[in-house]
Amino acid sequence: ESVRSQAPGFVAAMMPALWFEVFQFASLAAVAIWLIVLLAQHKRLAKHVAIAFLVANIVLGVVDYAWASSIFSEYNINVDSEMSKQGGAIGRAIIFSCIWIPYFLVSKRVKATLTK
Numbered sequence: 001e002s003v004r005s006q007a008p009g010f011v012a013a014m015m016p017a018l019w020f021e022v023f024q025f026a027s028l029a030a031v032a033i034w035l036i037v038l039l040a041q042h043k044r045l046a047k048h049v050a051i052a053f054l055v056a057n058i059v060l061g062v063v064d065y066a067w068a069s070s071i072f073s074e075y076n077i078n079v080d081s082e083m084s085k086q087g088g089a090i091g092r093a094i095i096f097s098c099i100w101i102p103y104f105l106v107s108k109r110v111k112a113t114l115t116k
Helices: 003-040 045-074 080-106 108-113
Strands: none
Touching: 003 045, 045 080
16 A cells, blocks of 8 residues: 555544644643742742653653554554654653652752742
8 A cells, every 4th residue: 555545544543643742732831831930939839740740741752652653653654763762852751850850859958949
């Protein structure tokens, strides 16, 4: 089967994934803005929102990666280099979270700063 003959099915399969990405980016951007406001106001809630943001970033990234990977493999479309970049971004997010989540949980500086 040619790529052109598969195009309508591929587009139909990709649309929910693309809408998920729009939701993902919009949600993460909104939470990031809220987090900046909470940090600027020294709110204790900022610690919990920051941890939830870091975890959500990883979970949504993995879901997006798996979903896209399954669609591309179903239609035999080779996007290995792009998927490799996405895998690297997820790996960086995991490493970043492994550093910052314990910091938010254990740090005396965080407890002293986020007091309201």
